[in-house]
Amino acid sequence: MAKGLPKRSEDYSLWYNELVKRADLAENSPVRGCMIIKPYGYSIWEKMQAAIDKMFKDTGHSNAYFPLFIPKSYLSKEADHVEGFAKECAVVTHYRLKNDEGGQGVVVDPEAKLEEELIVRPTSETVIWNTYKNWIQSYRDLPILVNQWANVVRWEMRTRLFLRTAEFLWQEGHTAHATREEAMEETLKMMGVYATFAEEFMAVPVLRGVKTESERFAGADDTYCIEALMQDGKALQAGTSHFLGQNFARAFDVKFADQNGNLEHVWGTSWGVTTRLMGALVMVHSDDDGLVLPPKLAPIQVVIVPIYKGEDERAKISEQALKLKEELEARGLSVKYDDRDTQKPGWKFAEYELKGVPVRLAMGPRDLENGTVEVARRDTKEKQVVAIDQVVDTAEALMTEIQQNLFNRSLQFREANTHQVDTYEEFKEVLDKQGGFVRAHWDGTAETEDRIKEETKATIRCIELDRKEEDGVCIYSGKPSKGRVVFAKAY
Amino acid sequence: MAKGLPKRSEDYSLWYNELVKRADLAENSPVRGCMIIKPYGYSIWEKMQAAIDKMFKDTGHSNAYFPLFIPKSYLSKEADHVEGFAKECAVVTHYRLKNDEGGQGVVVDPEAKLEEELIVRPTSETVIWNTYKNWIQSYRDLPILVNQWANVVRWEMRTRLFLRTAEFLWQEGHTAHATREEAMEETLKMMGVYATFAEEFMAVPVLRGVKTESERFAGADDTYCIEALMQDGKALQAGTSHFLGQNFARAFDVKFADQNGNLEHVWGTSWGVTTRLMGALVMVHSDDDGLVLPPKLAPIQVVIVPIYKGEDERAKISEQALKLKEELEARGLSVKYDDRDTQKPGWKFAEYELKGVPVRLAMGPRDLENGTVEVARRDTKEKQVVAIDQVVDTAEALMTEIQQNLFNRSLQFREANTHQVDTYEEFKEVLDKQGGFVRAHWDGTAETEDRIKEETKATIRCIELDRKEEDGVCIYSGKPSKGRVVFAKAY
Numbered sequence: 001m002a003k004g005l006p007k008r009s010e011d012y013s014l015w016y017n018e019l020v021k022r023a024d025l026a027e028n029s030p031v032r033g034c035m036i037i038k039p040y041g042y043s044i045w046e047k048m049q050a051a052i053d054k055m056f057k058d059t060g061h062s063n064a065y066f067p068l069f070i071p072k073s074y075l076s077k078e079a080d081h082v083e084g085f086a087k088e089c090a091v092v093t094h095y096r097l098k099n100d101e102g103g104q105g106v107v108v109d110p111e112a113k114l115e116e117e118l119i120v121r122p123t124s125e126t127v128i129w130n131t132y133k134n135w136i137q138s139y140r141d142l143p144i145l146v147n148q149w150a151n152v153v154r155w156e157m158r159t160r161l162f163l164r165t166a167e168f169l170w171q172e173g174h175t176a177h178a179t180r181e182e183a184m185e186e187t188l189k190m191m192g193v194y195a196t197f198a199e200e201f202m203a204v205p206v207l208r209g210v211k212t213e214s215e216r217f218a219g220a221d222d223t224y225c226i227e228a229l230m231q232d233g234k235a236l237q238a239g240t241s242h243f244l245g246q247n248f249a250r251a252f253d254v255k256f257a258d259q260n261g262n263l264e265h266v267w268g269t270s271w272g273v274t275t276r277l278m279g280a281l282v283m284v285h286s287d288d289d290g291l292v293l294p295p296k297l298a299p300i301q302v303v304i305v306p307i308y309k310g311e312d313e314r315a316k317i318s319e320q321a322l323k324l325k326e327e328l329e330a331r332g333l334s335v336k337y338d339d340r341d342t343q344k345p346g347w348k349f350a351e352y353e354l355k356g357v358p359v360r361l362a363m364g365p366r367d368l369e370n371g372t373v374e375v376a377r378r379d380t381k382e383k384q385v386v387a388i389d390q391v392v393d394t395a396e397a398l399m400t401e402i403q404q405n406l407f408n409r410s411l412q413f414r415e416a417n418t419h420q421v422d423t424y425e426e427f428k429e430v431l432d433k434q435g436g437f438v439r440a441h442w443d444g445t446a447e448t449e450d451r452i453k454e455e456t457k458a459t460i461r462c463i464e465l466d467r468k469e470e471d472g473v474c475i476y477s478g479k480p481s482k483g484r485v486v487f488a489k490a491y
Numbered sequence: 492m493a494k495g496l497p498k499r500s501e502d503y504s505l506w507y508n509e510l511v512k513r514a515d516l517a518e519n520s521p522v523r524g525c526m527i528i529k530p531y532g533y534s535i536w537e538k539m540q541a542a543i544d545k546m547f548k549d550t551g552h553s554n555a556y557f558p559l560f561i562p563k564s565y566l567s568k569e570a571d572h573v574e575g576f577a578k579e580c581a582v583v584t585h586y587r588l589k590n591d592e593g594g595q596g597v598v599v600d601p602e603a604k605l606e607e608e609l610i611v612r613p614t615s616e617t618v619i620w621n622t623y624k625n626w627i628q629s630y631r632d633l634p635i636l637v638n639q640w641a642n643v644v645r646w647e648m649r650t651r652l653f654l655r656t657a658e659f660l661w662q663e664g665h666t667a668h669a670t671r672e673e674a675m676e677e678t679l680k681m682m683g684v685y686a687t688f689a690e691e692f693m694a695v696p697v698l699r700g701v702k703t704e705s706e707r708f709a710g711a712d713d714t715y716c717i718e719a720l721m722q723d724g725k726a727l728q729a730g731t732s733h734f735l736g737q738n739f740a741r742a743f744d745v746k747f748a749d750q751n752g753n754l755e756h757v758w759g760t761s762w763g764v765t766t767r768l769m770g771a772l773v774m775v776h777s778d779d780d781g782l783v784l785p786p787k788l789a790p791i792q793v794v795i796v797p798i799y800k801g802e803d804e805r806a807k808i809s810e811q812a813l814k815l816k817e818e819l820e821a822r823g824l825s826v827k828y829d830d831r832d833t834q835k836p837g838w839k840f841a842e843y844e845l846k847g848v849p850v851r852l853a854m855g856p857r858d859l860e861n862g863t864v865e866v867a868r869r870d871t872k873e874k875q876v877v878a879i880d881q882v883v884d885t886a887e888a889l890m891t892e893i894q895q896n897l898f899n900r901s902l903q904f905r906e907a908n909t910h911q912v913d914t915y916e917e918f919k920e921v922l923d924k925q926g927g928f929v930r931a932h933w934d935g936t937a938e939t940e941d942r943i944k945e946e947t948k949a950t951i952r953c954i955e956l957d958r959k960e961e962d963g964v965c966i967y968s969g970k971p972s973k974g975r976v977v978f979a980k981a982y
Contacts, residue, residue, distance in 0.1 A: 067525035076596030105567030
């Protein structure tokens with residue numbers, strides 16, 4: 001199966017596309033830009049969802065559901081928001097089809113034209129703040145800490161599986177608060193939740209920072225983000241948390257009476273992660289043989305492959321293997337025993353490498369005699385022969401070890417690919433030859449940012465939250481700067 | 492809060508609408524026919540989802556995700572399907588808005604017209620069978636047992652929260668099989684899963700049966716269903732499982748090579764339940780004081796309300812209450828301790844009755860002295876004073892007891908409201924005066940079915956799977972019949 005997977009070093013982009021398809025994560029659908037998430041890919045997404053959802057609930061949030069459709073006029077209510085989102089979206093204009101009189105299937109019924117067009121939600125701030133208006137009267141109604149898991153549509157011209165699709169799945173949190181401080185605290189807290197999820201579950205180290213004005217969410221006062229580095233040296237924005245100020249409260253007239261009875265506009269936040277995380281997961285860890293999944297998100301954590309000739313051997317090995325499976329499952333591991341006789345062991349080895357299963361156990365007749373099992377780990381490809389009564393402990397320990405190793409490995413990669421430069425020449429050279437994150441001084445103007453983007457395709461990924469104050473001069477304009485920002489070419 | 496909830500006996504329909512809103516389950520959105528599922532309502536839906544999803548996985552199914560949009564031409568490929576679904580649906584015709592030149596917000600950009608219109612999925616058979624075509628080559632690729640959790644849109648003129656909405660949430664299972672027998676087995680198995688869920692989790696007894704031809708899913712050879720009876724004597728279809736035969740395989744040219752290398756069309760099923768189940772849950776159990784939730788689906792299973800004057804009493808009671816909460820949670824119960832001082836105990840009692848919390852514990856200073864707790868159950872409104880060291884056992888036992896009582900009560904109600912009639916006069920009288928399920932002989936023709944529907948508004952809910960063979964004559968036409976079918980007026 002893995003035969004013929006393109007090499008990362010030769011064509012990273014093709015490697016990614018082929019891997020996503022061959023590992024049964026997702027495929028393109030006949031509808032332009034919309035993907036089909038296949039069962040194996042979806043089971044990884046479900047594990048992500050479960051972990052994230054638990055973190056939301058542990059921080060006091062509840063789920064709810066708001067309409068798929070947004071009246072066109074709502075988009076116009078927040079001035080920046082409409083600029084950012086009204087452009088490329090799916091517009092519903094009619095609500096009925098009818099049989100074509102010429103017998104050519106069905107056609108849109110011109111008599112079923114909507115009075116006001118509906119937009120398929122590209123994000124839900126407008127419809128949600130319109131609702132919050134009715135939910136909020138007094139400070140006692142605050143805070144509102146709500147999230148929804150939903151599909152959204154943003155009409156994209158160039159799409160790539162998981163990374164950029166017209167329809168994607170995501171969660172969007174929308175909270176309402178009595179004070180600026182509380183809303184800001186929430187914004188930062190959720191950025192923290194995303195960072196923890198990325199690092200502890202995905203084993204993907206991330207930078208935490210704030211976006212420049214030009215990279216902000218349309219309608220936010222500030223956008224915080226987590227940024228990860230892919231193996232090709234390009235950055236990927238993995239999650240954003242927006243401090244909305246009172247912008248949507250003003251646009252939708254959402255006020256509350258404070259303890260003294262004064263009416264004030266409500267403060268808001270919104271935050272989201274999407275199926276894009278699947279793309280990051282693939283691109284950070286995987287190799288030329290296929291996926292490499294962190295154990296915490298692997299649908300199958302251990303696969304057992306029997307090596308046998310004839311029914312007799314198969315039966316004997318199966319007995320041991322199924323016992324082992326049971327013991328592993330008792331430790332909370334998800335285990336697959338693959339004794340299909342339609343495929344050879346070598347084929348299965350390649351298949352489970354392609355699928356990124358963290359640990360593979362192989363049992364042959366020799367193992368049966370010796371009371372051993374061959375244990376192979378996916379991340380390093382190391383194999384060891386382990387006494388059968390030690391296998392469960394070994395496999396369990398490997399879960400922690402592989403999870404940690406993947407994180408360490410990608411952290412090392414990121415460190416090795418994070419550069420600090422002081423001149424524009426250096427800047428361009430690093431971007432050209434090595435890629436990665438580049439820390440450099442910037443004069444704080446959108447003009448400089450735009451020019452650098454035009455000339456090098458690099459954008460400011462974020463102003464890191466823990467950056468050092470440091471006097472310097474902008475690499476582009478030579479104007480004074482008080483600290484470095486992080487540039488990179490990005491997905 | 493509960494004050495002023497309309498009485499079921501006076502206006503059942505108004506009672507339902509008001510209850511759904513006041514208990515914070517859902518509300519109407521500004522988009523016609525689309526609802527907002529509020530956090531409390533959504534948390535019940537999440538519990539339903541979790542239970543159903545587990546049952547699907549235990550029966551070998553995996554989740555996946557298919558596109559929201561369906562090319563218009565796909566709908567036409569299956570002749571019956573297009574008749575059933577192409578009529579009332581949301582049609583996307585454009586993919587861009589632009590600023591209105593007159594400054595009136597945004598307008599649809601006429602230059603961004605889609606070549607082929609897209610339909611917001613009313614159900615996904617077409618797009619999924621179009622995909623299965625690529626997934627299936629040989630008998631080794633079968634069966635495919637896939638489900639998706641998704642939103643769908645069917646443009647409805649008259650909508651009611653949960654019961655009939657333009658957008659609703661559901662799951663749709665789509666399976667593919669090598670033989671008719673296997674597909675039929677799957678169809679019946681999933682009807683069984685739905686029936687088990689309804690009875691064991693929702694505590695709603697259901698009839699299991701097959702639809703008549705005119706009530707079948709558009710594109711199915713047979714539609715199996717579960718049917719529940721509401722307190723107003725109307726039936727509600729709570730889940731359907733369709734045997735699709737080879738219809739969609741033919742429409743989308745999906746064939747497989749069998750063991751002998753012969754190409755055959757694949758056999759299919761599809762099955763779904765929707766947020767409509769929320770409506771059934773409300774309508775079967777609730778009363779004039781509010782929701783009555785079965786413990787297995789209650790987001791809060793036990794609420795503890797302290798009764799105190801002053802900080803001193805509050806502190807003493809809180810200490811006991813929080814200890815109790817911890818002990819209850821250790822038994823796996825979800826518990827809320829409500830010591831807000833902004834509301835009085837009486838208000839809280841009414842509030843948690845409205846919200847359907849199965850068990851309420853009240854602790855006052857007298858209880859503290861005596862080492863007791865007042866335990867009230869929502870279903871029967873019975874109260875008892877229990878020694879504090881017995882409360883955890885009592886509450887735990889009540890979970891089982893209330894769950895069972897709700898089922899028994901609704902089963903008794905259904906039995907009392909299921910009638911057997913032999914003449915059309917009787918039939919009409921029962922429907923007029925009592926409602927409920929009516930078992931009667933029918934001649935098997937769509938014509939008779941239609942006429943009865945026209946004259947009485949009653950439809951054939953199903954032909955029960957366990958019905959007795961019994962010779963009789965059709966109540967309408969007098970023609971021979973081999974068994975009774977179940978009629979009712981329905982939601």
